[in-house]
Amino acid sequence: MKKLTIIFTLVLSLAIAFSSCGKKSPKSADGKEVVMGFIYVGPIGDGGWTYAHEQGRKYVEQETGIRTIFKESVPEGAEVKEVVRNMIDQGATIIAATSFGYMDYIEEIAKEYPNVKFIHCSGYKMGPNMGNYFGRIEQPRYLSGIVAGMKTKTNKIGYVAAFEIPEVIRGINAFTLGVRSVNPKAEVHVRWTHTWYDPAREKEAAKALLDEKCDVIAQHQDTAGPQQAAEERGVFSIGYNSDMSKMAPKAYMTAPIWNWGPYYVDQVKKVMAGTWKPESYWEGMNADIVRLAPLTKNAPDGAEAKVEEIKKKILAGTFNVFSGPIKDQKGKVRVPAGAVMSDEEQLSCNWFVEGVVGTIKGK
Amino acid sequence: MDASFFTAAVVAGTPLLYAILGEVITEKAGNLNLGVEGMMLIGAVVGFKVALITQNPWLSLGGAMIAGGIAALIYALLTVSLRANQVVTGLTLTIFGTGFSSFMGKNLMGEVVPDNIKLAFADFPLPLLSHIPVLGQVFFNQGILVYGGYIATILAGLYLYNTQIGLNLRAVGENTAAADAAGIKVSLYKYIHIIIGGVLCGLAGAYLSLVYIPSWQENVTAGRGWIAVALVIFCKWNPYRVLVGAFLFGGLDIIGFRLQKYSFYISQYLIDMLPYLVTIIILIVVSARKSISGLPPANLGDSYFREER
Numbered sequence: 001m002k003k004l005t006i007i008f009t010l011v012l013s014l015a016i017a018f019s020s021c022g023k024k025s026p027k028s029a030d031g032k033e034v035v036m037g038f039i040y041v042g043p044i045g046d047g048g049w050t051y052a053h054e055q056g057r058k059y060v061e062q063e064t065g066i067r068t069i070f071k072e073s074v075p076e077g078a079e080v081k082e083v084v085r086n087m088i089d090q091g092a093t094i095i096a097a098t099s100f101g102y103m104d105y106i107e108e109i110a111k112e113y114p115n116v117k118f119i120h121c122s123g124y125k126m127g128p129n130m131g132n133y134f135g136r137i138e139q140p141r142y143l144s145g146i147v148a149g150m151k152t153k154t155n156k157i158g159y160v161a162a163f164e165i166p167e168v169i170r171g172i173n174a175f176t177l178g179v180r181s182v183n184p185k186a187e188v189h190v191r192w193t194h195t196w197y198d199p200a201r202e203k204e205a206a207k208a209l210l211d212e213k214c215d216v217i218a219q220h221q222d223t224a225g226p227q228q229a230a231e232e233r234g235v236f237s238i239g240y241n242s243d244m245s246k247m248a249p250k251a252y253m254t255a256p257i258w259n260w261g262p263y264y265v266d267q268v269k270k271v272m273a274g275t276w277k278p279e280s281y282w283e284g285m286n287a288d289i290v291r292l293a294p295l296t297k298n299a300p301d302g303a304e305a306k307v308e309e310i311k312k313k314i315l316a317g318t319f320n321v322f323s324g325p326i327k328d329q330k331g332k333v334r335v336p337a338g339a340v341m342s343d344e345e346q347l348s349c350n351w352f353v354e355g356v357v358g359t360i361k362g363k
Numbered sequence: 364m365d366a367s368f369f370t371a372a373v374v375a376g377t378p379l380l381y382a383i384l385g386e387v388i389t390e391k392a393g394n395l396n397l398g399v400e401g402m403m404l405i406g407a408v409v410g411f412k413v414a415l416i417t418q419n420p421w422l423s424l425g426g427a428m429i430a431g432g433i434a435a436l437i438y439a440l441l442t443v444s445l446r447a448n449q450v451v452t453g454l455t456l457t458i459f460g461t462g463f464s465s466f467m468g469k470n471l472m473g474e475v476v477p478d479n480i481k482l483a484f485a486d487f488p489l490p491l492l493s494h495i496p497v498l499g500q501v502f503f504n505q506g507i508l509v510y511g512g513y514i515a516t517i518l519a520g521l522y523l524y525n526t527q528i529g530l531n532l533r534a535v536g537e538n539t540a541a542a543d544a545a546g547i548k549v550s551l552y553k554y555i556h557i558i559i560g561g562v563l564c565g566l567a568g569a570y571l572s573l574v575y576i577p578s579w580q581e582n583v584t585a586g587r588g589w590i591a592v593a594l595v596i597f598c599k600w601n602p603y604r605v606l607v608g609a610f611l612f613g614g615l616d617i618i619g620f621r622l623q624k625y626s627f628y629i630s631q632y633l634i635d636m637l638p639y640l641v642t643i644i645i646l647i648v649v650s651a652r653k654s655i656s657g658l659p660p661a662n663l664g665d666s667y668f669r670e671e672r
Contacts, residue, residue, distance in 0.1 A: 046581060200575055203576060208371070208617070246475060
C-alpha cells in the first residue's frame with residue numbers, strides 16, 4: 001500500500017511537473033527538447049508551395065505535439081544563415097529549409113552546428129547532419145495530364161511554367177506524356193514567366209496562351225493567377241501545389257498536390273527516437289507525399305475511371321511515368337521501348353518530349 | 364501580334380496608372396512618398412476585406428481608397444507637420460503596409476471576390492466607342508475601372524494646368540517659400556494632395572486584388588509600387604504622359620509571353636530592369652539638356668520651415 005502511494009505520488013508530481021512546463025516540446029532520446037524550425041521562401045498565404053509546407057508544419061504539431069517555429073519569405077541568399085542561427089537560439093533542433101536556393105547556405109551552416117539536424121527540400125547535397133527530400137510530383141502530374149487531354153477540344157493545352165530547370169521541365173514532360181496517352185493529337189504550349197510568385201504576371205502568361213486558343217491551362221507556379229485567367233474566359237484548368245477549387249470554381253478540374261505532413265512527422269519521430277540519419281528522400285504516390293487532388297465536376301466524363309486505372313498501376317509499381325518509348329520534340333527516341341528513365345536522367349532533364357510546343361532557352 | 368495583346372497591355376497598365384498618378388500629385392506638392400507599394404497593399408487588403416463583408420463593389424472601392432488615404436495621412440502628419448525625413452518615412456510606410464496586408468490577409472487565404480462584385484467590374488463595352496476598329500477593342504471594351512483611369516488622368520491634367528488651385532499646387536512644389544509668401548496655405552495644400560495620392564494608390568491596390576486577381580494572394584503588387592515611383596520620372600510629372608507611361612510599361616511587362624509564341628526570347632530580367640533603366644536615361648538626358656521641362660518640382664523632398672532662410 002505504501003509503495004503504491006509512493007508510485008502514485010511520483011506519477012502525480014511528474015504529471016504536474018510536465019503540465020507546469022506549459023507548451024514544452026516532448027524530448028528526444030538524449031533528453032533534449034525537440035523543436036522544429038521551418039524556413040519558407042514565400043508567404044504562408046500564397047495558397048501554393050509555402051502554404052503546402054505550412055500545412056505540413058501544422059500536421060507535425062498536431063501529430064507529435066512538439067513546438068515548431070517558422071519564418072516566411074526568406075530570400076534565397078546568405079540571409080538564410082541568419083535565420084537558421086536565430087532559430088537555433090530559439091531552441092530548434094531540426095530545421096527544414098523548403099526551397100532549392102537555400103542549399104549551399106544550409107550546407108555551410110550545417111557544418112557550424114553539427115548537433116542540429118537539417119533537411120533541405122528539392123536539393124541534392126548531403127552532409128553528416130543534412131539530408132534532402134522531395135516528392136515525385138511527376139506521377140500526379142501525369143494523371144492530371146490525362147484529365148487535361150480528355151478535356152481539350154482545340155487540342156491545345158497551355159502550361160504556365162516558372163523557370164527552365166529540370167524540376168519544371170520534368171513536370172512538363174510528365175504532364176505531356178499523360179495528355180498524349182489519351183489524346184495523341186493534343187499539344188502542350190509552354191510559356192515561361194521567370195517568377196515563382198507574381199499573381200498578375202502569371203495570369204498574363206495564361207491570358208497569352210488563351211488568346212492562342214488553348215482551352216485548358218496547367219501551371220507550375222506558386223499562385224492561382226493562371227486559374228483566374230481560365231475562370232474568366234470560361235475554359236478549364238489544372239492547378240498545382242494545393243487544392244485550388246475555391247479560387248476558380250468553374251474552371252478548376254484537379255491538381256497535383258503536395259502532402260508534406262507525414263514525411264515531417266516521420267523525421268521528427270526519428271529525431272525523438274535518436275535514429276535520425278541523413279537520407280536522400282525521393283518518394284512518390286505510394287508514400288503519399290504527393291497526390292492528385294479530387295476531380296471536380298468540371299473534369300470530363302470517364303476521366304475518373306482512367307485516372308484510377310493508372311493510379312492503381314503506379315501504386316502497384318507496375319507503371320512508371322517515364323517508361324519508354326519516349327521521343328523528344330524532334331522525334332528522336334530518347335528512351336527506347338522497355339527502358340525507363342533513370343533518376344539521374346530525370347534530375348538533369350533538359351529536353352522536351354514530343355508534343356510540347358516551346359523552347360528551353362540556351363538550346 | 365494582334366489586338367488582344369494591346370487589350371491585355373491596357374489591363375496590365377491600369378494599376379500602374381493609378382499609382383503613378385497618385386505619386387505625381389503627391390510630388391507636385393513637393394513631397395516624395397516612397398510608400399506607394401505599402402499604400403497599394405493596404406488598399407488591396409482593405410478593399411478585399413470590405414468586399415467580403417459588404418458584398419458591395421462601391422463600398423469595397425471606397426474602403427480601399429479611405430485606407431490608402433489614411434496611410435498617406437500618417438505620412439503627411441510625419442513629413443509636413445513634424446518635418447520628418449520624407450525618404451525614410453516613405454520607406455517605413457512601405458514596410459508597414461506590406462506587414463499590415465500580410466497580417467490582415469492571414470485569414471483571407473483562398474477567399475474569392477463575390478460574383479456580384481466581379482460582375483460590376485467586368486468588361487463593359489462602351490456604346491459607339493467600342494465599335495471603332497482595333498482602338499475600340501483595345502481601349503473601350505474594358506472594365507469600368509479602366510475607364511475610371513482615363514478620366515482620372517484627364518481630370519488631374521485639367522486640374523493641374525487649367526485651374527487656379529492647380530497653379531497654386533505647382534507653386535507649392537516648385538518654390539514653397541514663395542508660395543507661402545503669396546498667401547497659399549502650404550500645409551493644407553500638402554496634406555490634401557498627399558492624401559489624394561494615397562487614395563489613388565489604395566485604388567491601384569484594390570484594382571489588383573478585386574479586379575485583376577479576384578482572389579486573395581499575399582503581396583499581390585509584387586513590386587509594382589516601385590515601378591510606379593520610377594515611372595513618375597518617365598512621365599515627367601505630367602498627368603497626360605501617365606497614360607503613355609502606364610500602358611507602355613504595362614505592355615512591356617507582358618510582351619515576353621506573347622513573343623515566346625514565335626520562339627523569340629527577351630529576358631524577363633531585362634524587362635524588369637527597363638523602367639529603372641529608362642528612368643536613369645531620362646534623368647541623364649534631362650540634366651544634359653538643362654531645360655526646364657522634365658525637371659522635378661524644385662522643392663521636391665525638402666521639408667519646409669517657414670522661419671528658415
